Amino acid sequence: MLSADEWRVVTLSLQVAFWGVAGSLPLGIAVAYVLARFDFPGKTLFDAFVHLPLVLPPVVVGFALLVLFGRNGPIGSLLAPLGIVFAFKWTGAALAAAIMGFPLLVRALRLAFESIDPRLERAARTLGAGPWRVFFTITLPLAIPGLATGALLCFARCLGEFGATITFVSNIPGETQTLPLAIYTYTQVPGADAQALKLSILSVILSLVALAASEWLVRRSRGKSAHG
Template sequence: MGWLGPEEWQAVALSLRVALWATACSLPPGIFVAYALARWRFPGREVVNGLVHLPLILPPVVTGYLLLLTFGTRAPVGAFLQDIGITFAFRWTGAALAAGIMAFPLMVRAIRLSIEAVDPKLEQAAATMGASAPWVFLTVTLPMILPGVLAGAILAFAKAMGEFGATITFVSNIPGQTRTVPSAIYAFLQVPGGEGAALRLVVVSVAVAMAAILMSEVMARRLAKRVGGA
């Protein structure tokens, strides 16, 4: 299997799957929430902003426990979803849900900053020409904030790849099912002789994190140039 062993490859593959789904499912609501916080004024706006950023402040274990209370098989919401064939607790889908929630604040913040950097007069000009609000967003706002959207998605993906506390609390550490890279590192460190495998996965984690940071910086610079040249 080359540099990584079978169990390590399994953890990496599962982490990629979890992170991709977490990012893809978070992106549409992330763009909507970021736009609402950047452009709209409504009652409870600060409360919404606080709830969005709450996962950054709470201990990840608390977030995982709240997810278990909400989406566990015996919880009202979890039981209802299980009846229609959707299960999150102790499944990779639950790992994706936990990772997506933990990564959501980073995504929203990056996208919100990019929206706030766009001159509202450009959107107003398109609206005065008869364009509807959704069309203004698709044709004016979205193209200008695209680097910010990509930067937010990249940061969210990296965060999802590295999520541990909420994930292990909500879906445990089941090999082949919920054992992502961070969970695998923890498991390898609990057994004699597992330090080598843990170290290899640490290298993978650092490489992914560094690549995400560099890519997000490139996107931020492109956004700055685009706004500066507008």
């Protein structure tokens, strides 16, 4: 049903999206928690910076990544001797996807953290739990619905990421050619509409599966944690 090349596109897309989400999660959770719980000078500016990928043209983000993480860029040249290369690699596609999906993850998580009564955390402290334990046994479990929603939005954004990816890591079949890039390529080739349609339908199916998985997670945690 799918050719080997098309399979490669699908698995690469899933790989990029998975690492995009996995890569944004730790920092996203930390940033969302800080924004939800603490006030500090420059918070508005910090918040705006986090949201930048949401409002900038993706091409601009891709160009910034190219400048910073390119082989001769200030960060890229530092990481290259360590064997970490993003430019024109699938890892670069994952990085671009992670950055584009990051604000969506943070927004959903921040709302979830804000809706948790901070006195529950204080109650846990008085019962003998240190701040880290409180976070992992009370705060994070209560934020699961927000985490699921944020991770889904982030995943979908990663799966659909086009502009930043093509600008940063180009459109290399088998390395950086994800679903949107492949679809775009087929639309540029005369008589390849059928392939473009096939991949488009596949995109729809993948998105629906992700949506269902997230719904399931939310419902499961609701069943466990509904407020009375």
